[in-house]
Amino acid sequence: MGKLIYAANTSLDGYLEDETGAFDWSVPDEEVHAFWNEHERHIGTSLYGRRMYETMRVWERDDWLSDEPAVAREYAQIWRDTDKVVYSSTLEEVSTARTRIERRFDPEAVRRLKEESGSDLSIGGATLAVEAFRHGLVDECVLLLCPVIVGGGKPALPRGLRLDLELLDQRRFGNGVVHLRHRVRAT
Template identity: 60%
Template sequence: MANLIYSAIASLDGFTADDTGDFDWAAPDEEVLAFVNDRERPVGTYLCGRRMYQTMIYWETASIGEDEPAVVRDYARIWQAAEKVVYSSTLDAASSARTRLEREFAPDAVRRLKEAAGRDVTVRGPQLAAQALAAGLVDECHLLLNPVVVSGGTRALPAGLHLELELLDERRFGNGVVYLRYRVG
């Protein structure tokens, strides 16, 4: 059975975007992106909410010419090779290859996906992740904490949910970003 991993880039105070929706401060440098690429390579399927999908769709057609850094070209290839499931009640159709549109998050369907998947599955977007966490589907949380405090906005982890976590790995990067990998107990 594949793991379901919640992966997020957040501020030190736990937000994926500030109260105006800005997340420019979260852009990874080459060292962090190379690490992310290594973590994403084993992922076979991305589960995305509409907003996260619309942000990530950039990678579907991203220029991967020689003028781009190798880590950027690598990430584009990783995104393009993966299956994507987008949960949205408002999108008419998905605009990327290897993408299926679902109208609502169905925990039983995600359980079946995990059981059948030969590669890990990752959930992207804090609202969708909150549903997966509440349903007890998430096996691991991978957090990249940036050295910035935004004091409000979109929470990386949902309020009101108690989780026991076991630290599996950690890493510090030259730009002050800290990676934390937890098993959800």
């Protein structure tokens, strides 16, 4: 059985992106990128909301990667090797391999996907993650806290929902980013 892991870069004040939708403050350096590579290497299926998928699908193309560091090229291959499910009622088709569209988030289908999976799953996109949290599907949170306060924007974690967590791991990176990994305790 696979665990469903919510993983995100977040500002110190808890936002995925600022009030203008920017997240340039969370672009990883090589050390942080290598961390994400290792994390993603263990993911068999990624669940995305439409906007997160549209952001991530750049990893399907090679045209921009030739001048990027090896760690970025490595990530592209890891991303391509992962199955992807995009939850969208408006996206007409996907433009990446190993990707399918689901028109609505079905908690029971995700539960079955976890039960049948031989590897962990990730969930990306704030709106989609909130649904998974509300249905008790998220097993772990992996957050990289960036040393910036953005003052508002899209929250990284659900509002109005209490979850008890157990710290499993932590790490400080040279650029000031802090990694926190928590298990969601069953209630």
